[in-house]
Amino acid sequence: MTDKKKTPDQLRSARWFAPDDLRAFGHRSRAMQMGYAPEEWTGRPVIAILNTWSDAQPCHAHFKTRVDDVRRGVLMAGGFPMELPALSLSESYLKPTTMLYRNLLAMDAEELLRGHPVDGVVLMGGCDKTTPALLLGATSMNLPAIYVPAGPMLRGNWKGKTLGSGSDAWKYWDERRAGKISDADWVDVEGGIARSYGTCMTMGTASTMTAIAEAIGMTLPGASSIPAADAGHIRMASESGRRIVEMVWEDLTPRKIQTRAAFENAITVAMAMGCSTNAIIHLIAQARRAGQDIGLDDFESASRKVPVSANVRPSGDTYLMEDFYYAGGLPGLMSRIKDHLHLDAITVTGKSLGDNIARAEVHNDDVIRTVETAIYAEGALAVLKGNLAPDGCVIKPSACEPRFLKHTGPALVFDDYPSMKKAIDDPDLDVTADHVLILRNAGPQGGPGMPEWGMLPIPTKLVQQGVRDMVRLSDARMSGTSYGACILHVAPESYIGGPLALVRNGDMISLDVDARTINLDVSEAELAQRRAAWTPPAVRYERGYGWMFTRHIKQANEGCDFDFLETAFGAAVEEPSIY
Secondary structure (H helix, E strand, O other): OOOOOOOHHHOOOHHHHOOOOHHHHHHHHHHHHOOOOHHHHOOOOEEEEEEOOOOOOHHHOOHHHHHHHHHHHHHHOOOEEEEEEOOOOOOOOOOOOHHHOHHHHHHHHHHHHHHOOOOEEEEEEOOOOHHHHHHHHHHHHOOOEEEEEOOEOOOEEEOOEEEOOOHHHHHHHHHHHOOOOOHHHHHHHHHHOOOOOOEOOOOOHHHHHHHHHHHHOOOOOOHHHOOOOOHHHHHHHHHHHHHHHHHHHHOOOHHHHOOHHHHHHHHHHHHHHOOOOHHHHHHHHHHHHOOOOOOHHHHHHHHHHOOEOEOEOOOOOOEOHHHHHHOOHHHHHHHHOHHHOOOOOEOOOOOEHHHHOOOOOOOOOOOEOOOOOOOEOOOOOEEEEEOOEEEEEEEOHHHOOHHHOEEEEEEEEEOOHHHHHHHHOOOOOOOOOOOEEEEOOOOOOOOOOOOOOOOOOOOHHHHOOOOOOOOEEEOOOOOOOOOOOEEEOOOOOHHHOOHHHHOOOOOEEEEEOOOOEEEEOOOHHHHHHHHHHOOOOOOOOOOHHHHHHHHHEOOHHHOOOEHHHOHHHOOOOOOOOOO
């Protein structure tokens, strides 16, 4: 146990349990109703365990029992555990998109912590939006918090071939469309691509965001890389339970950990990991909750300096997260990019990042490359700007064909996903591999919720000709497991009248990743005429949560948080009254 800064009477939970009054009598009485004795909570930190398990969340299937390992750790360290179920956002099942509900989970987490008698929290998440959502809520509440990542699933297998989440789904779907695999093969791929509980085992959004949580300092060292089915994951969960009790006594809160230096570390690690494009949106939102001014320029700066060192699909061509863990995991990778990190940044261990990775080693130089042997010379992401995206857009150059890094081609425009999907399978579609496929009205408001539609399918007639990549442009997001020359997050979005709304079929679009530009080759006079003739699309929602969402969601370059949830929106919320 570390030296205490707090005394038992200073615990937040003491407001509920300690007073000699009628209200506290009710709190103590109801605790005893559940079978607890006063000795179990008196003078002990109450630790919330926010658990995002559900029957509709395959990535978190093990959380139903893994929570007991966290609870065991809390009890060992002298705390009183209190499991609180939180909204579960399954990337696989929740429609129209989990991004519509990221902020709802963030609100859920913040208010669960505010309204209950808790002193610290263990956050259990992993599937794409659960990591940023839980951290957003915990950051705003600012109680001592530690994150327990779900961990990646085991690598997939089909006929002796290794399968990677998402990436091989897209690959073999194209093979099926091209008539190269059978329906029976396809069913076998379905059964072999996800063989255990845990998150996607490619470097998708889930592994990106848990690595970012570790790089910021919100997990135990190495926690983000441990496979979900590994016994080490059980030990990590228990250790997290023990550590949060100490963090409460030390009053080590997210705001003390999440400095600008911590977020710069996260951006650096994301670039070296070959991260998901979604990292930009979530990191900007989280930094703003922590009171840090992080934006697209910070990503662009890191992209120019930090090469992709993790040879993990989809940026890499062979390895998966299980291999990454065996090769040394995130501590191993960070040990190879130390010159780009702020090693004095504090973490949940109470120690610096430098201390945490001091003994880190790399056991496979092909999986975790050196800076000199990196798989891509610059960072995983590039931020583009121009008259088509005045507020920016993003591409993942490490995962697309090099010939598209500088490209000019005619636009083929779709105003919605159904019309695009129907046209893609038309054998008479007037399209070539040089076209730029455009999907609009798929942004934060237009989607709504900015669905992962950005990896537009290659037209079937081109797939049958052997085409596997082409330039695709949208205000949508895409799965971190996706790949290809997909330009995403165009801001401002087309639904609110951004320049993407003005593009017409046949317009020439020029892309230059090295110059970081994306432009519509149409005169300003012509664009002004089109803008004057543009009419807004129909309203998406007229009531309910969706109505609130569309009125308060910010654009992609601002992190897609609700305006009223950002720290700068107003004064901090006071502690609840207890009468």
